[in-house]
Amino acid sequence: MTDCYAVFGQPISHSKSPRIHGFFAAQTGQDLSYTAQEVAPEHFTARVGDFFAAGGLGLNCTVPLKELAFDYAQVKTPRAERAKAVNTLKRLPDGAVLGDNTDGGGLVTDLLDNHHLTLAGQRILLLGAGGASRGILAPLLEQCPHSLRIANRTAAKAEQLAAEFADLGAVSGGGFADLAGQCFDLILNATSASLSGQLPPLPAGLLSPGGVCYDLAYGNQPTAFVRWGQAQGAAHSLDGLGMLIEQAAEAFRLWRGIHPDSAPLIALFDHERT
Ligand code: ATR
Secondary structure (H helix, E strand, O other): OOEEEEEEEOOOOOOOHHHHHHHHHHHHOOOEEEEEEEOOHHHHHHHHHHHHHOOOOEEEEOOOOHHHHHHHOOEEOHHHHHHOOOOEEEEOOOOOEEEEOOHHHHHHHHHHHHOOOOOOOOEEEEEOOOHHHHHHHHHHHHOOOOEEEEEOOOHHHHHHHHHHHHHHOOEEEEOOHHHOOOOEEEEEEOOOHHHHOOOOOOOOOOEEEEEEEEEOOOOOOOOHHHHHHHHOOOOEEEOOHHHHHHHHHHHHHHHHOOOOOOHHHHHHHHHHOO
16 A cells, blocks of 8 residues: 555645655655645544544644644654644554654754855844744754844734743844844744735844845745845845755655655756746
8 A cells, every 4th residue: 555645734725745745755766645635623633533544654734733733643752842833743653643843944954954054153033923933943042043033013922932932042022113223144034924925014224234034935926025135135035945845855754764855846946936
């Protein structure tokens, strides 16, 4: 029987994950199937149970299911425990289901390995204090930045999130207005605003000379935040295509024990949107 994997989400029809995992499987000579399945939150538990009962080996869970996947997993990696969200489930040999979160690892790999950036000693600004931010904080702080500031429309949420991760490094939180007069080497956008073409209200002069902007969202056209970064004179203003592919590569490794080569796929997807 073919080894079965899938991504669950809602909506899911535009997911690139089946193509990404199909590419990795072909590249590494693995015989597996990977499908995208529309799953509403109220059906999540039953659908996951059915999937694994039918012999499925692993699942990706995306919006809005990552917290439910966290609750479902019987065993969790430390970074999933920290994120309180799971994007990858794996059935273990004893039948238990392991939950991991590869989002932050995917982001860090994209920044360090693909874009040859350094995070150690850098002043990082993270925009947004929702699920996307929560998922990447621990892997970012592990890289020992000089400081990490979380800014959010609802300032109290940023303060709360910073307090939750304070044991991992110099992290603080506040509103956008508090940013006036501050300067950062790397600005990451993890708000959902960019997807609808909107930008958080950011004061001028936030980006240091030679600084980098990175939008966790991606699209066929530059996102509003990528364009903002370009207008600020960023040395690089990047979107989340590389993170998407690297988080998938980490999930593939968890499932199959082989780390695929993401470079040809990033080049292919990049080429398709030019
Ligand atoms: P996700 O899982 O994508 O992080 P979320 O948990 O709903 O989704 O969080 C969305 C984030 O985008 C939040 O930080 C939200 O700010 P609030 O906490 O103040 O709601 C932020 N956000 C959404 N729309 C925004 C906008 N138009 N301007 C600024 N921030 C916005």
